[in-house]
Amino acid sequence: MAAKYIKPTESELEILNILWHKDVATVREVHEELAKSKDVGYTTTLKLMQIMHEKGLVKRDESMRTHVYQPAVNREKTQKHLLNKMIDSLFGGSSTQLVLQALGSGEQKVSAEELDKIQTLIDNLKKQ
Template sequence: MKPTDSEMEILQILWTQGDSSVRRVHELLNKKDVGYTSTLKLMQIMFEKGMVSRDTSSKTHIYKALLSKEQTQHQFLDKMIDTVYNGSTARLVMQALGNQRASKEEIDLIKAYLDNLENA
């Protein structure tokens, strides 16, 4: 199941902050044009879709992400490689490195990762 952009924003908050109330998620969204009830409705829809669980044992309902960050990132990356880069991982990597300035530490990590791939 592929989350929408709005659902991804909520999942990002739940992944970084952990289990949270709708109020907390709404505060962290920092969207002035979106009301609390819109955030609540979206989180209820995400619950119905099975993206989040909801603890209703207290007055304040607490939501928890059921989709793993890694699995979701993997799905988005696979789709992007297929649709935007015609299945070419090399094009994606070259584009990413060309668009963003990588630090020496990041370049060293990339080199080590490539060395491990070659030696595997």
Template sequence: MRPTASELEILGVLWEQGPSTVRQVHEVLDGRKPTGYTTVLKLLQIMSEKGLVAREESARAHVYRAAAAREETQGQLVGDLVDRAFGGSAAELVMRALSTRPASQEELDEIRRMLDSYRGGAV
């Protein structure tokens, strides 16, 4: 299941903070931009139904955690984007990404290390 932009924001909070109550997630999101508590609650309920988060109901306040690791979710989203927008070509994705937003020298160095490791069969 592909998360929406709002769901990704919530997942980001859960990945950063770990398991959290609705109130804790709301406080973080509301600090970034005004967000209603009931909106966060409803989104977490929907996300639970979709399997994007798991809910621990043993405590008085339900605690939510991301059902998948950040890397797994990002991998699914990127894979879907590569297939849908770039005809399955990872090279096209990378070239478009680098032409759209210039990478820092540190990012370019990391990309170079990754490419070298692929070439060497390490990955």
């Protein structure tokens, strides 16, 4: 039987992004990164990371006085799962609608380099 997927909350995703970037970090290091973009208390960060450990989203090394955390979930698998859920719930299962909305809204600027990458991906998919 496949393992049950645990959907991270928005706050948990913020912490996971920091851990995916750093590989390992203490609560203090994660808190300092979070504090750069939002008003959050240290104890809130600590409690969230403890909950994430209980849920299996992060691993904790307790061998030292200061606990060190690392992600227990894969970034790509998490992104894929959340994207698939968003496509299903917001775009009626249509990847085309997602892409049209993302590229055609005009709110997000798409660079020439990004367009080249998208074109290469499209060309490769057509060859398959």
